[in-house]
Amino acid sequence: MMTRRNLLAAALIAPLLLLVLVSFIVPLGATLYRAVEDAEVPSILPQTTALLKQWDGKDLPSEQVYHTLIHELREAQEQQKAGPVLNRLNFEETGLRSLLLQGLRASQQFNGSTKQHLIALNPRWADPHVWDLIKRSTGPWTPLYFLRSVDLKLGPGGVVVPTADEEAVFIKLFIRTFEISVVVTLICAVLAYPIAYTLSILPQVWTNIGIMLVLIPFWTSILVRTTAWFIILQREGPINALLVSLKLVDQPVTMIFTRFAVYLAMVHVLLPFAILPLYSVMRGIKPDYMRAAASLGAPGWRRFLRIYLPLSMPGVAAGALMVFMLSVGFYITPALVGGSGDQMISYFIAFFTNTSVNWGIAAALAALLMGMTGILVAIAWLLVPGFRSGGVRV
Amino acid sequence: MSDPIVVFDKITKSYDGINTVVHELDLSIERGEFVTLLGPSGSGKTTTLMMLAGFEEPSGGTITLDGRLLNHVPAHQRGIGVVFQNYALFPHMTVAGNLSFPLEMQGIGRSERDQRIKAALDMVKLGPLGERRPAELSGGQQQRVALARALVFQPKLVLMDEPLGALDKQLREHMQMEIKHIHEQLGVTVVYVTHDQSEALTMSDRVAVFNQGRIQQLASPSTLYEEPANAFVASFIGENNRLVGTVVARDDRYCQLRLEDGTQIEARLAGDLAIGSKAVLSLRPERVRVGPGEPDTNAFTARIEELIYFGDHTKLRLSLGGSSGFMARTDFKDGLRDLQRGASVPVSWSRDCGRALPFSEQE
Structure with a gap:
């Protein structure tokens, strides 16, 4: 009887395991293999x-x-x-x-x-x-690709040495990728917090409308939204046309192909990922907590700092984690609206995969990106309060 | 004894400007008193409490606390302890952290804080649980923490909004006694909201019975039970038989009521009733004697429609005076043990037990 039940349980889980195996473990293994293979x-x-x-x-x-x-x-x-x-x-x-x-x-x-x-x-x-x-x-096997991903190589006699300055691009690239991701995550968290709070306290009718306004862009393709920014921000675009016609500027302002454009478009694309988990957490914070804090003598700002902020922290953490993870792998948005100095690691992974056909370095960069992101998330998990529950309040 | 700590003067509350939730409420609460606001849901009792706590603003009238006008004082400056229905313990803080919160808000130093937290935890018999999180406690323990938190900063007034509603019956009765003892021990004024009439009767010095935004009666538990001011209070407090009839004769203290089927009942006057006016007889089931005994003023024979066994007593649903919902209660002291459905039994009660109240159309 027990065995039959176990078999049934195994059979029910099998498709899931298969999916994880085919869609995650196998590609990951293949990528790691390519990063060290020397054939x-x-x-x-x-x-x-x-x-x-x-x-x-x-x-x-x-x-x-x-x-x-x-x-x-x-x-x-x-x-x-x-x-x-x-x-x-x-x-x-x-x-x-x-x-x-x-x-x-x-x-x-x-x-x-x-x-x-x-x-x-x-x-x-x-x-x-x-x-x-x-x-x-x-x-x-070769360590070459991993070494080159962090701007190192094997010198004479097999000693690990830094690569020549003109070839040392990858550490800068990783720093830039994480810098852009952290800035985008911070901007998203700061913008999402008041929006989610407002949504959580509005009457139901207005909340539904507000949520729709968040969801409609969320359902629109990233490519479409990025292209829209491309059009809006270009030299001959509507913003520049307005600025010039209002005589606020003499020359059109360069907005496209700048870091500013990258931040703007990425924040726009990723903001719903920060708002939605925050909203769901804030919605669950009972007004009685704030009333209790008031009855215990806490004025508004202390109620916020001591009670509301900590209780909403799991939502901030879940939203920030989502935005950060997605930012780190961003490709199309910086590629379209950013300049050459704003490209992120995924751009180079794509370049090495498609253009220069160096799958070894592409695989090594991808594996390192995943490893570093994992380490950063682990640090956040240990340090940021509320991160552990990942948006689920206990 | 007239040293009111809280005075409601013609307090009105309306959320939409059309329907009033609380209507011109006057209520004066004495220092050290335990007052319960009792009523069905939607009767305005919780809204009244919320206005006192500062979570709702009155639409009209004034509330004073110790002579100070409260209307525009924000909740955090009122110094009133509140125990919430679902406790509202801060889930991200330990028990001690929850208790420490109001003391920190008052700027009390660490050593005194620790001392007072310990004293408060000992008072509610949770001494060793200070480092636990609320989620790690049972419902009863959480309730005690909520109580300790509302008392630890030594407020003059503590409000409790159905604090025992989430507990099972046995624990609830136990906590009723404990809250009562803490109240006696600290001498703090308590305003307690409940819809459970037995809770109101066992705990309170006075009970305000709410219905439709008005106080129907404000009196001690025994007065409420024995001398309900109107038919609503009579039916809301305890069980009650209501028989509608016409006054056919009266003197200074008693009257004769004739029911629709012609049955005549003698009852005490509990309001000014003219001969010929419609009246309601209010009679507690436990005042009805079931079985033969000394002849009372009112003695009838009734048919048993239903027997409901409770262990320490049995309830009978009887047909009497044209109604088949007449309830009586017997503990078998009168010797009748083999009662059968459909049998006829003698029933009787003293004319002092039945109260004749004016009939009001809305019932």
Whole structure:
């Protein structure tokens, strides 16, 4: 009897587990796997990979290694498979691609020792570090993508060193992403609080109208709302037209492609996510609490600070958490209304996925973003009162 | 004894300007008194309490506390303790934090606060529970905390809005006694709102019976019960038989009523009733003797329609004087044990127990 019930319970839960598995665990695992996988060089240059495994890493490799590398690369190029390898090696250190392409082009005329020809062609071929870089790309795992996501790389001898300043973009990008998210979250919380409070004390008819006014934009596509801001804020847009016609400004004000536009559009898109949980929490705060506080001698501001604010804190926390989580992953809004200095991490994840086709770094950035967001939320969970219940009052 | 602490003078309250919830209410509460506002829901008793607490403003009239006009004094400056129906304990604070709140608002220093919190918790027998959260307490314990919180800042006046409504019967009766003892011990003035008449009778010095925004009667519990001023009070306080008839004869103290089926009943006059006017006989079921006994002024034979067993007594629904809803109550002292539905029994009562009240059309 018990077993049948257990089976039934398992069968009822199974679709949910499957959904979590397919839609969450598997993509997450695949992303993490891509962030550390190193398959391009071993799969396309298998013999070079095998030979380099035996190389001691101190002296220059033998003629056989030079020859095999160029031979395998040429074969790959003829089959149009050299791209990923060259990309991978160039990501290890910028300049490796041109060094290899130069060698490939010249190798048509080589007769005799490939090693000597290459060294004659470019003295870098006499630098064991170049071979060190190639050997490092022979897999099967690499820390490269995670290191680069935090502006680090492996220097000579496998020591972790900071990347060159012109390549060190990712930490700045993470800081910018969290900065924009925190500012948007704070603005949303400050704006949502009085709105939700007003909604919670209005007569029911007005509350319903107010909630509709919050929900209608909420139901509208983010893309549509962002595009609307794009139109409103542009140089020839209605705001500038108004300002100029009122002679408040001589020249149209630059609003589009600024941080201001990003904040404005993101706050607009995300505000309902802050208002709705706050409203539901505030609606549940019985007026008797405030009456009790008054009867116990507390004037209005002390009632607010000591009673109402703490009781509404779970709503603030739930709303802020929602807004922050969504902000961190924002892509389309900054991409449309922000300038080049306002793009967030998702923009670069999309760029590495679609444009430069470097899934390793895209995966590493995505994994790090998730990890950092998790840590920040955990800190908030420990520090912010009311956060733990996540909007549910106990 | 005339040292009123609270005086309501022609207090009127209307939320919409058309319907009055409280109508020209006059009420004077003595210092140290336990006054209960009793009435059905919507009778205006809670609104009256809310106006005294400062949560509602009167539409007309004045309220004074210790001679000070209260009408425009905000709630937090009134210094009146309030116990709410659902306790309204602050859920994010401990029990001690809840008790500390009013003391902090008065700017009382830490050591005195701790001392007074401890004393208040001991008073309600919750000494060791100061560090608990309200949600971790039982309903009865929460009720005690609410009581302690309303008393800890030593208000002259404490208001209680159906404070025992959420408790089960046994606990409620126990808490009634405890509140009564605390009231006697502290000498604080209490205004208590309830719709439970037995609670009002057991706890109060005086009871104000509310109906339709007016005080129907303000009197001690025994006066209310024995000498209800009108038919509403008579039926609201305790059980009551009401028989409608016409006055056919009267002297200074008694009158003869003839019911519609011709039955004649002698009763005490409880209002000025002219011969020929319509009147209501009000008679408590426990005043009716069931079974043979010394002949009383009013003696009849009635048919038993229904028997309701209560353990310590039995209620009988009888057919008498053209009504089939005449209630009588017997504890079998009169010896009748084998009562049967449909049987006839002798019933009787003294003419001093039945009260003849003027008949009013609205009933």
